[in-house]
Amino acid sequence: MIKIPAKLNVLYVDDAIVVVDKPGGLLAVPGRGPEKIDSVSTRLKKMFRQMIEQPAVHRLDMFTSGVMVYAKTGQSHRNLSNQFARREVKKIYEAVVEGVLSDPGGEIRLSFRLNPQNRPLQIYDPVNGKSAITVWQKIAANHRTTRVRFFPVTGRTHQLRVHSAHPLGLAAPIVGDSLYGRGCEGDRMLLHATSLCFTHPVTGKTLTYRSTPPF
Template sequence: MNRQTQPEKTLAILYQDSDIVVIDKPGGLLAVPGRGPAKQDCAAARLRRRLPKMIDQPAVHRLDMYTSGLMVFAVTAAAHRFLSGQFEKRAVVKKYTAVVEGVFEAPGGEIHLPYRLDVNDRPRQIFDPVHGKLGSTRWLKLDATESTTRVEFTPLTGRTHQLRVHAAHPRPQGLGAPIVGDSLYGSGKEGDAMLLHATFLQFLHPATRQVIQFDSRPPF
């Protein structure tokens, strides 16, 4: 599976009102702009072109470039403050589906792994029980083939590359099964699609204060 730069028409808006926008981000598209002119095309920039009243920095969370799935963006500054507060308090429920390399017997569990940025190999994250910051993930085995396993991940913290690191790190601390297509932590090659999709998102709406939920089926 090849991961190409996504044409703008594929940025699917699932929900939109005067406070928030929820999209289904395609894999291969940045969530927010990076450094340099080549990394300015992103979900946030595309939304701002379509919604002139949206604030300059509407993102309240991130998905890795090659992770697809649900993201919520703020339209107003007030919505941004409210949503950001929910993410900081870990009040937002997120679930992901991934296909990982290998097959294992365990039906599920939790991973609690301290890790940090590898300053000599950015953006790779590395296990560090002394200086690392703890990341926690709940996982559930969904089904399997002869060589891969489909897993549901529920991150309990929001660390950089958390699911990718937790999947790839050797057992017993990690799952010992890198995500298929992950060229940084697994056997994926540059140009492969990474099989990780944000499937569920639940939070309080910034205006109504009511619980709002969204689901997205993985494209794999």
């Protein structure tokens, strides 16, 4: 079971935005039920009283760690949300996947959709699924696993996890993934958002924030 730090690691803050390094095991936004109240959003609203009620503009899965940006104002929320919708935000991830990959890299194009009978599982569906594109690059490998870098072009739910695990993708689930791989519930999933590049909603400056994977 992952131990969640008591203190949130804030990488940057001003009157418009907050950038954090989300730990694995902590929700990005609160879920349903009292056991799912603790989240990055909940903690930020306690830390910064002027923050809007719904500050999240994107998501990371509970067991994914790494860089996230949150809005402090309504104007910032609209601006950042539009940047994500227009695919203007550049994201880079690192992961450790099961098995040894022989290719140095490539591009995965694999459409999928939610399985309503087994939420939140996403399933391959070339007809009715949403298009999803991931560029990937091999970093290193040992006799059991491979470290890869992901450059997601689209931002679908569970995109990197599905593209890693599916036979038409890497056919190599992310280590610790309990939904698409061989991990157990509560395992540390070895997927980390290492870099986030976006335009500041007020100043218009290009900002890039980075975080080193904890694995």
